[in-house]
Amino acid sequence: MPDPPAPSLLTEIERDLLDNVSVANVLRKLILLGGRAGSAELRDWAAQELRGYADVHVDDLPAYRKIPAIIQMDAVVGPHQVSHQTVGPHELPEEAREHITNQVPFYQGIGEIQAMIDGSGEGKTVRISLPGSAYSRT
Structure with a gap:
């Protein structure tokens, strides 16, 4: 009996979303989907979310x-x-x-954001510093 066909990329993405797969992994698949569908906009957006918006x-x-x-x-x-x-x-x-x-x-890229959330623990608040917080007035 032949192997069942591999699920489509869109089916994989849907399954990953329902199975709480990391956002970074879903974004990587969206880059692939954007490439296969010829959507530079989807591919570029997903890549930007992965690497962040530093510039x-x-x-x-x-x-x-x-x-x-x-x-x-x-x-x-x-x-x-x-x-x-x-x-x-x-x-x-x-x-x-x-x-x-x-x-x-x-x-930040989505991986760094996820690490901040994971590091905060269950039900805890994510703490960040204010810009220039090392500055002190004299």
């Missing part, structure tokens, strides 16, 4: 890569320690307000 201006990032987030800080103020204190952008020093908002752009 893209924030205004040109896809909207789904700009995530609303709260700003929280940990600090020692005199004899007191503050943990997870929520800070609004309007409470930041004036020179920082134009650079720091409650929207976080994610330029």
